[in-house]
Amino acid sequence: MAEVNRRRFIIETTAAAAGLASLGGAQAIGADRQLGTCGPPPRMNATRQTAAEGMPPLPLPAVPLRRSEPKAEPAPPLMMAKLEYGTTQDWNTDPGDADNLMRHVRQAVGLWYGWKHMNIEELVALHKADKQCKIPSLYISGHEAFEFTKDQRAALVQYLVDGGTLVGDACCGREEFAASFRREVKEMFHDRAFDVLQLDHPIFRAFHKYTSVNVRTFPMGMKTDTEAPPELLGINLGCRTAIVLSPYDMSCGWDDHTHERGSRLLPGDAVRLGINLISYIAAMRQVAETQAVTRLISDKTDRPRQQFVLAQLRHQGDWDPDPNSTVQMLRCLSGESSLAVAFDLKSVDPSETKLAPFPFLYMTGFRDPKLTDDEVAALRRHLQAGGFLFINNCSGYNAFDRAARALSARLFPDQKLAPVPADDTIFKSLHTITKGKDRQTNEERPIELEGVRIKNRLVLVYSKNDMVTQLKQVSDPFGNGYDADTCRKLAVNIVAYALQN
Numbered sequence: 006m007a008e009v010n011r012r013r014f015i016i017e018t019t020a021a022a023a024g025l026a027s028l029g030g031a032q033a034i035g036a037d038r039q040l041g042t043c044g045p046p047p048r049m050n051a052t053r054q055t056a057a058e059g060m061p062p063l064p065l066p067a068v069p070l071r072r073s074e075p076k077a078e079p080a081p082p083l084m085m086a087k088l089e090y091g092t093t094q095d096w097n098t099d100p101g102d103a104d105n106l107m108r109h110v111r112q113a114v115g116l117w118y119g120w121k122h123m124n125i126e127e128l129v130a131l132h133k134a135d136k137q138c139k140i141p142s143l144y145i146s147g148h149e150a151f152e153f154t155k156d157q158r159a160a161l162v163q164y165l166v167d168g169g170t171l172v173g174d175a176c177c178g179r180e181e182f183a184a185s186f187r188r189e190v191k192e193m194f195h196d197r198a199f200d201v202l203q204l205d206h207p208i209f210r211a212f213h214k215y216t217s218v219n220v221r222t223f224p225m226g227m228k229t230d231t232e233a234p235p236e237l238l239g240i241n242l243g244c245r246t247a248i249v250l251s252p253y254d255m256s257c258g259w260d261d262h263t264h265e266r267g268s269r270l271l272p273g274d275a276v277r278l279g280i281n282l283i284s285y286i287a288a289m290r291q292v293a294e295t296q297a298v299t300r301l302i303s304d305k306t307d308r309p310r311q312q313f314v315l316a317q318l319r320h321q322g323d324w325d326p327d328p329n330s331t332v333q334m335l336r337c338l339s340g341e342s343s344l345a346v347a348f349d350l351k352s353v354d355p356s357e358t359k360l361a362p363f364p365f366l367y368m369t370g371f372r373d374p375k376l377t378d379d380e381v382a383a384l385r386r387h388l389q390a391g392g393f394l395f396i397n398n399c400s401g402y403n404a405f406d407r408a409a410r411a412l413s414a415r416l417f418p419d420q421k422l423a424p425v426p427a428d429d430t431i432f433k434s435l436h437t438i439t440k441g442k443d444r445q446t447n448e449e450r451p452i453e454l455e456g457v458r459i460k461n462r463l464v465l466v467y468s469k470n471d472m473v474t475q476l477k478q479v480s481d482p483f484g485n486g487y488d489a490d491t492c493r494k495l496a497v498n499i500v501a502y503a504l505q506n
Contacts, residue, residue, distance in 0.1 A: 042094065043148075043177065044260045047101030048108075081107075084118035084283060085172075088145045090125045090157075095147040098176040102256040103144060106279045109259070113280050114212060116287070125157050132160035137167050141293075142286050146174040146256045150181040153189050162193050165247045168293035170286050173250040176257065178222075178268030183252045187238070190248055194240055198323070198372060202239045202246065205403045207483035209235060211284035218274040220253060223266055230271070235278060241371055243296035244327050244400055244474055244481045245289045255279055288482050295479045296329060313338065313504070316351040316363035318394075320374030322408060325352065326399050331367070333476035334496045341497050342435060355380040360387040365503050369397045369473065373408040381415045388416070388464040393503035396467040399474060401485035406469050413465060417457050422467060425454040431463060434501040441491035444475055444484070452487075452495070462506050466499060 087103045090096050103120045111117045123143070131138050133156075143164065153161070165171060175183040190199050202208060209215040218235045221228065236253060239246040253268050258275020270278065315335055317325065325331075331350060353359045353366075355376055360366070360383060368374070376384070388394060396412075398405050413422050425431060432438045432452070443450045457465040471486030472495050480486065487495070 042098050042100055043264060044099035044101055044257060044262060047104045081117040081119040083121060083140050084110075084287065085120040085142045085144050086123035086140045087120060088125050088128075088143050089122055090145060090153070091147075091149075091151050093149070095149045095151070096145065098147055099256040099260045102146065102259045105261065106259040106276070106283070109276050110280050110283050114284060118283065118287075125153075125160075128164060129156050129160045132156075132163050138164050138169060140169070141290050142170040142172055142283075144172045144174070145186075146176045147182045148176055148179045150185045151189075152185065153192075158189070158193050165193075165242060166297060168290070168297040169247070170245075170289075170293070171248045172282060173248075174254065174256045175250075175252050176254055177264060177266060178252065178254045180252075183250065186250050190240060190250075194248075197240045197242075198321075199238055199240050199248070199250075200372070202237045202249075203402065203404050204234060206237075206239070206246070207288075207481075208237060208239075208246065208249070208278075208281050208285045211281040211288060211483070213277045213281055215274075215278065215281070218278065219271040220268065221263065221271055222268040228265065235274075237278075241323050241326060243292070244484075245293055245296070246285075247293070249282065251278075285483075291479055292481060295477065296327065313365070313500070314349075314351055314363060316353045316360075316366050318366055318368040318374075319352050319354050320368070320370065320376060322370040322372035322374040322405065323399075324368070324370050324374070326369065326371060327474050327477075329477045330474045330480075334473060337476065337493050337497055338500055341493075342501060355384050357383045357386065360384065360392065364392050365500060366392060366394045367397070368394060369399045370405055370408075371399060371402055372404050374412065376412065376415075381412070385416050389459060392464070393506075394465045395499050395503070396465070397471060397473045398467075398469050399471055400481045400483070401469065401471050409467055409469075413457060413467065416465065420457050422455040422457060422465075425456050425463070425466070427452070429463075431466070431498055431502040434498045434505060436494040436498055438491075438494050438498060441495070442488040444471075444480070444486045444488050445482075447488060450487075452491070454495075463502065468495075472496065 084107065085103055088096065107118050107120055123140070128138055128143075143161075161171065173182075173186045175186070187199060204216060215235050217232050219230060220233050221230050223229070236251075238250040238252070240248040242248075251270075253270050255270055255275040255278060257263055258270050258272040259279050261272055263269060263272065269275070315331065317331060319325075328350070335350070351363065353363060356379075366384075366387075384394070396409050398409065410422060427439070431454070438452060440449045441452045442448065453468070453470060455467045455469070456463045471480070471484050472492045474480040474484065475486055475489045475492045476496065478489055486492070
């Protein structure tokens with residue numbers, strides 16, 4: 006019966022939308038949906054009977070009689086909770102969206118994930134009880150403007166820091182919802198960039214490979230279908246995107262229907278991009294849980310020799326995405342060299358007085374660091390005076406690659422980043438390294454380092470392939486980098502070279 010109702014709803018949707026105009030703006034509500042929703046009712050799961058044993062009536066011997074009904078399949082692991090928020094039913098504009106998306110994921114990927122409704126106050130209660138919400142993703146959708154309370158924001162922040170992911174969808178492309186979502190994200194993370202995700206982001210290749218999507222809009226009331234790059238906004242916490250917002254409606258597409266209004270992805274692209282979202286969240290879950298806890302490593306503080314200090318440059322492009330890996334780099338230095346290593350990481354601003362005490366500087370990130378001219382000049386003088394800068398492209402994103410090359414050009418306008426030859430002393434400074442191994446395939450691959458020299462001394466070394474985050478044995482599964490053993494040897498060699506020269 007529910008399937009029949011869904012079909013009838015979808016067939017009648019266009020007629021209902023046309024009826025809105027003839028009613029002078031009054032909302033036409035179909036018999037198969039509740040007030041405030043724009044989608045059909047969710048599908049009903051097949052009725053299943055649990056296997057049981059029957060007992061013949063006494064006084065016959067009580068021999069169990071096995072019934073033939075099949076057992077219900079076990080409940081799938083929860084992947085998503087649809088958040089009930091606010092004081093109206095706007096949180097549930099498409100009652101069947103999450104359920105239908107999980108069905109699409111099961112059909113395409115072969116993995117059966119579950120979902121549930123969850124009131125945001127349940128999350129608040131868990132937070133106040135100092136308990137974690139273990140559901141990998143929380144999903145919110147709606148039409149109207151909304152605002153979280155202080156307690157709700159605090160609970161969401163803790164959930165995200167603990168490894169969760171927040172997904173927002175502006176149903177029917179409503180700007181009121183999208184603007185509220187952006188405002189709330191800024192309230193929760195003042196210092197994080199909430200930007201459009203670049204096309205090389207793993208979400209666009211986690212299962213289906215995407216460079217463009219089909220978008221339907223209604224400028225001046227005229228239906229227009231266009232092909233454009235996918236537009237998702239995201240915030241990074243660590244090496245993963247923890248908050249995702251789609252300003253174009255995907256939820257109606259997940260539920261297999263459209264409306265003759267708003268702005269949306271057509272159902273095929275909405276479903277495929279939704280499958281990518283779930284695939285990305287599932288693949289990054291181990292990374293998220295690992296990065297939720299920062300490992301602290303300490304050593305004796307009364308070392309007789311001066312201790313090596315790793316100073317990491319602060320900047321505006323997610324300057325510290327993976328502190329655990331940086332700590333592991335120090336552990337490798339301490340264990341494999343004779344260096345006396347200080348395990349208190351230093352974060353420094355690129356200014357003359359801040360840089361002076363640290364001969365070795367480390368820089369990583371996801372985006373353009375946006376250093377000022379004065380900061381670039383201070384960094385240049387530091388390197389010319391004997392300092393060393395190692396830049397690592399965390400996860401190998403194109404945006405940071407472009408930014409790193411642009412920074413090198415600003416630092417040394419008369420020199421270009423040049424490949425470091427395979428026989429360079431940096432590959433023999435401690436370990437002898439001839440080839441590396443790929444993180445994904447475990448096959449051999451050449452080491453690709455680039456650098457800038459002053460009087461035959463490398464003062465800047467850049468790795469476009471990630472060679473740090475795998476040091477903790479868990480890293481971005483979509484990242485382009487070397488395996489843990491290659492990363493360990495390279496990290497130790499780079500520091501040894503810098504201190505020897």
